[in-house]
Amino acid sequence: MIKTDYNPDVLTCLANLSNDEVFTPPTVVNQMLDLLPQEIWSDSSITFLDPFTKTGVFLREIAKRLIKGLENEFPDQQDRINHIFKNQIFGIAITELTSLLARRSVYCTKDATSKYSIVEGFKNEQGNIIFNKVEHVWEGNKCKFCGASKEVYERDNELETHAYEFIHTNQPEKIFNMRFDVIIGNPPYQLSDGGGTGSSAIALYNKFVQQAIKLQPRYLSMIIPARWYSGGKGLDEFRNEMLSDKRISHLVDYFDSTECFPGVDISGGICYFLWEKDYLGECNVVNIRHGIKNELKRSLLEKGLDTFIRFNESVSIVQKVNELNEDKITKIISSRKPFGLTSSIKPSANYKKDYVKIFSYPNDGYISREKVLNNTKWIDEYKVYIAKAYGERGNLPYNVIGKPFIGERNTCCSETYLVIGPVANEKRANNIISYINTKFFRFLVLLKKNTQNAAKNVYGIVPMQDWEESWDDEKLYKKYNLNSNEINLIEKTIKSQ
Numbered sequence: 001m002i003k004t005d006y007n008p009d010v011l012t013c014l015a016n017l018s019n020d021e022v023f024t025p026p027t028v029v030n031q032m033l034d035l036l037p038q039e040i041w042s043d044s045s046i047t048f049l050d051p052f053t054k055t056g057v058f059l060r061e062i063a064k065r066l067i068k069g070l071e072n073e074f075p076d077q078q079d080r081i082n083h084i085f086k087n088q089i090f091g092i093a094i095t096e097l098t099s100l101l102a103r104r105s106v107y108c109t110k111d112a113t114s115k116y117s118i119v120e121g122f123k124n125e126q127g128n129i130i131f132n133k134v135e136h137v138w139e140g141n142k143c144k145f146c147g148a149s150k151e152v153y154e155r156d157n158e159l160e161t162h163a164y165e166f167i168h169t170n171q172p173e174k175i176f177n178m179r180f181d182v183i184i185g186n187p188p189y190q191l192s193d194g195g196g197t198g199s200s201a202i203a204l205y206n207k208f209v210q211q212a213i214k215l216q217p218r219y220l221s222m223i224i225p226a227r228w229y230s231g232g233k234g235l236d237e238f239r240n241e242m243l244s245d246k247r248i249s250h251l252v253d254y255f256d257s258t259e260c261f262p263g264v265d266i267s268g269g270i271c272y273f274l275w276e277k278d279y280l281g282e283c284n285v286v287n288i289r290h291g292i293k294n295e296l297k298r299s300l301l302e303k304g305l306d307t308f309i310r311f312n313e314s315v316s317i318v319q320k321v322n323e324l325n326e327d328k329i330t331k332i333i334s335s336r337k338p339f340g341l342t343s344s345i346k347p348s349a350n351y352k353k354d355y356v357k358i359f360s361y362p363n364d365g366y367i368s369r370e371k372v373l374n375n376t377k378w379i380d381e382y383k384v385y386i387a388k389a390y391g392e393r394g395n396l397p398y399n400v401i402g403k404p405f406i407g408e409r410n411t412c413c414s415e416t417y418l419v420i421g422p423v424a425n426e427k428r429a430n431n432i433i434s435y436i437n438t439k440f441f442r443f444l445v446l447l448k449k450n451t452q453n454a455a456k457n458v459y460g461i462v463p464m465q466d467w468e469e470s471w472d473d474e475k476l477y478k479k480y481n482l483n484s485n486e487i488n489l490i491e492k493t494i495k496s497q
Contacts, residue, residue, distance in 0.1 A: 022264055023054055024186045024223060028272075029061045032184065032221050035250050035274040040182070041069030046088060047178065049217075050185040051166040052208060053091035053129060056102030058185050063089055063106065078120065085119040090176055091129040092166055094188060099131035130175075136163045145169075147202045147234070148191050162191055167207045173215060183212045184221045189266075203228075206238035213275065220275040223260075226253060227268035229308045230450045230457065243301040243308055250274040251300070252286045253310060259288060268450035287312050290396065307448055307460060313489050314447055318461060320480045321444070326463040333456045334419040336388065339412040340373025359385055359407070360414035372412050375419075382429045383407040383421035386436065391452035397495040400442040401454050404433045418456065428467040435471040439494035440480075446493070 040046045050058045066084045067077075074080035085107070093099030100110040103126070109116040112127025119127065136143035141150045145168045155161055166172055173179065187208035190201040205224040212220050231239040242248065251273045257266035287294040287310070296312035304322055309315050347358045347365025355366040356379055372379060387402035406429045407419065420436075423429050435441055441462060449458040465471055477487050 022186065022189070022261055022266075024057055025261065026057055026061060028223065028260055029057050031252070032223065032272050032274075033061060033065065035221060036182065036219055041065040042073075044070055044073055044083060044088070046181045048089050048182045048184065049176075049180040050091045051172075051183060051212065052094050052164060052185050052187045053102045054094060054098040054186070056091065056105035056129065059089050059091050059102065059106045059129070062184075081118055082120050086121060086128065089128060090180070092175065093129060093131040094164055095160055096131050096133070099126070099129060102129050103127060128176075132165055133161070134163045134165050134168050135161060137168070143168075146191065146204060146207060152192060162188070164188060164204075164208075167204070167211050172211055179217075180215065181218045182221075183215065183217045183219075186223045189225055203234050203238075206235060210238065210241070216277060218277050221272060223270065223272035225257075225266050225268055226255075226271040226310075227450045229268075229310060230448055232451075232453070239308075245275070245300075246280045246282075247275050247277060248273050248283050248300065249276050249279045249281070250284045250286070253288065255287070255289045255310070259291070267452060285312055305461075309447055310450070311447065311489075313485075314443070317480075317482060317486050317489075318444075318447070320482065320486075321461065321463055324463065324480070328460060329420070329462045329464050330456055330459050331464060332420055333459055334375070335456055336418075337374070337415040338378070338417070338419040339375055339414070341367075341371070341412070341414045343414045343416050345371075345414050357411045358413060359411065359417055361416040367412075378419060378422050379412050380409050381422035381424075382409065382426050383419050383423065384429050384432045384436070385413050385417040386420060386454075388416060388418050388454055389452050390454050397493055398442075398446060399495050399497075400446045400449060401436075403497070404436045406430065406433065418454075423467060431465075431467045431470050435465055437497040438471060438473045438476055439490050439496070440473050440476040442494050443490045 048059070048062050053059060063084055066088060067080060070080050070084065074083060089106070091102055093102055103110045103112060106129060107117045107119055107127055111117070111125040112119060112122040113125050136148050136150070136153055137145060138150050138154070142148065143150070143153070143163070146163070148162065153161055153163070165175065169175070187205045189205050190203050192201050205222070206228060209222055209224065212222070228235050228239050228242065251271060253269065253271045254260040255269045257264055257270040260270045282297050283300050284295065284297050285300075294312045296315070298312070298315065300308055302309055302315065302318065305318070309318050341358070343361055345358070345360060345367065347360060347363060347367050348355070349365050351366050354369050356369050356372070358365060358367050369379065384404050385407045386404040390400070390402045392398055392400070404420070406426065407413065407421075413419065420432055421429065423432065444461045445454070445458050448460055
């Protein structure tokens with residue numbers, strides 16, 4: 001028997017444009033709207049802006065709430081609809097295509113003046129959902145507004161430029177010549193810089209957040225990649241601004257983006273937040289992992305730290321670690337390219353006099369000692385090598401980082417690896433490895449590792465130890481006085497090596 005009572009929402013069925021421009025499911029939109037004070041839905045003076053609308057889903061769901069909330073003030077439904085859509089709801093589309101899609105979703109027609117439009121009285125076909133094609137403004141080889149590469153994005157007029165109007169102006173308030181009470185939406189995430197994608201691309205979402213804050217709305221809510229937690233390329237300043245901003249009242253964090261956007265894998269996860277102009281205080285942080293929600297009101301920046309502790313349950317662990325005021329292991333971890341050698345180096349398969357062994361991907365081998373550019377003294381000392389990147393997806397538990405191995409004397413490595421050390425002897429190197437292999441160590445790394453990149457900074461919470469002794473989890477749990485709940489959290493999160 002075929003069921004006929006299911007009427008799917010078409011906006012849940014659309015394929016995403018790309019991982020850069022992700023369509024937001026209506027269920028997530030409503031979760032974000034639920035964070036706003038409920039009294040605004042019965043206020044006919046409140047104005048809303050989605051400055052990067054794609055499907056129009058934010059504007060549509062806002063309209064639904066206002067249509068219900070303003071029944072008493074506007075008993076006539078058509079009068080109510082006309083007021084809401086003409087005076088309260090506004091959008092800036094990111095492309096001409098999405099402007100048509102958004103108008104179709106919101107006005108029920110791509111032409112706001114059409115006889116099929118649910119709104120009466122618009123004077124132009126765009127209504128309040130506009131798209132103006134703008135160009136990048138080149139300063140040298142980069143756009144001065146978004147940092148786009150001139151080589152990649154200086155295009156024929158018929159092609160999409162990805163120059164988004166909201167961030168390609170110093171006066172965004174002039175776009176509609178008005179102020180907005182609520183700015184909400186899902187901005188474009190990144191632009192290719194011509195040298196790769198993912199973490200090597202130019203982040204854009206931070207620019208939309210910063211531009212929106214300049215407009216000083218009463219409320220601002222955006223859903224963005226969570227990799228800003230750890231900073232990185234173009235994000236350090238943004239991270240510092242966000243973590244020190246006491247006006248962020250809510251932060252909802254998805255460690256796995258597919259729990260928020262089904263089928264969309266965004267490295268580092270996804271989050272959405274509520275910023276309130278008149279709020280000053282702690283943030284209600286909600287972690288969602290494998291369908292389990294954990295909620296805690298706390299500071300985004302714990303005392304004495306320069307990074308966001310992602311998991312609420314782990315805050316007490318970090319606090320106990322920091323109580324001992326130990327140096328961090330970053331003190332003995334190298335930066336990228338510890339010997340000045342890129343991964344493009346082509347080592348020889350055969351050993352020759354005055355050659356040293358090099359560990360590199362895809363092939364290990366031998367190179368002339370003269371080719372080593374940096375830290376040449378390390379060649380003849382013991383050290384530990386660990387991969388600079390480690391990608392991992394799937395269910396708990398996690399490995400977090402690659403397997404470390406001893407770097408014996410007369411060895412070096414390319415940028416594939418980082419160096420930990422050097423140390424005086426092989427025993428100390430083995431003791432470092434015993435520490436890295438503990439669940440405790442890798443759990444602390446996980447708290448800062450929001451992408452596959454495992455550069456020096458992801459080890460910033462991990463304390464140093466005495467390398468004259470070997471380490472295991474039982475010894476570490478006792479040293480840092482972890483309770484059973486804290487131990488269970490680590491044990492269920494991290495795989496055994």
